[in-house]
Amino acid sequence: xxxxxxxxxxxxxxxxxxxxxxxxxxxxxxxxxxxxxxxxxxxxxxxxxxxxxxxxxxxxxxxxxxxxxxxxxxxxxxxxxxxxxxxxxxxxxxxxxxxxxxxxxxxxxxxxxxxxxxxxxxxxxxxxxxxxxxxxxxxxxxxxxxxxxxxxxxxxxxxxxxxxxxxxxxxxxxxxxxxxxxxxxxxxxxxxxxxxxxxxxxxxxxxxxxxxxxxxxx
Numbered sequence: 001x002x003x004x005x006x007x008x009x010x011x012x013x014x015x016x017x018x019x020x021x022x023x024x025x026x027x028x029x030x031x032x033x034x035x036x037x038x039x040x041x042x043x044x045x046x047x048x049x050x051x052x053x054x055x056x057x058x059x060x061x062x063x064x065x066x067x068x069x070x071x072x073x074x075x076x077x078x079x080x081x082x083x084x085x086x087x088x089x090x091x092x093x094x095x096x097x098x099x100x101x102x103x104x105x106x107x108x109x110x111x112x113x114x115x116x117x118x119x120x121x122x123x124x125x126x127x128x129x130x131x132x133x134x135x136x137x138x139x140x141x142x143x144x145x146x147x148x149x150x151x152x153x154x155x156x157x158x159x160x161x162x163x164x165x166x167x168x169x170x171x172x173x174x175x176x177x178x179x180x181x182x183x184x185x186x187x188x189x190x191x192x193x194x195x196x197x198x199x200x201x202x203x204x205x206x207x208x209x210x211x212x213x214x215x216x217x218x
Contacts, residue, residue, distance in 0.1 A: 125156025
């Protein structure tokens with residue numbers, strides 16, 4: 001079968017195989033369901049409203065994927081280019097679950113989360129997303145993390161002075177999000193919003209992980 005007689009389903013399948021991706025991996029890159037990819041490759045669906053995203057994940061133009069024709073506005077070799085790997089998939093969990101993680105033997109049992117988000121970040125250990133609550137980390141100047149932002153927490157990233165961290169305080173079931181400050185051999189959890197108090201991180205206070213990415217959903 002030549003390129004000119006290939007259908008959309010053939011182009012999707014051939015590029016996916018060429019890149020060594022499974023249907024689920026392609027779906028994760030394009031932020032669509034695995035069923036969407038399956039229906040395109042089987043010919044059940046002759047197009048998709050997510051065609052641009054799928055084309056980008058495959059490293060080709062949407063025009064080529066839809067018709068087999070080269071988009072003259074793009075370099076001729078665009079179909080052979082490989083996009084950055086966005087295949088790292090992390091669960092979105094609750095603040096209670098994040099707090100419990102500090103004591104859990106098996107923090108991520110199979111099927112415990114029904115929501116996942118992608119990132120290019122390759123974590124050093126188990127990692128998860130949290131959706132920021134409240135305005136304690138919102139500042140009028142300098143570093144600021146607004147309510148509703150998704151933050152990616154790496155549980156084995158290096159814990160250092162000045163890092164934004166997730167901690168579990170002894171008197172709370174939930175995790176807390178603060179900036180770690182070390183002074184005179186003591187650790188403190190400092191909010192970016194000056195209206196909130198600084199808390200001492202001592203005794204049973206445990207650092208769950210370091211915030212390595214922030215993703216604002218519009």
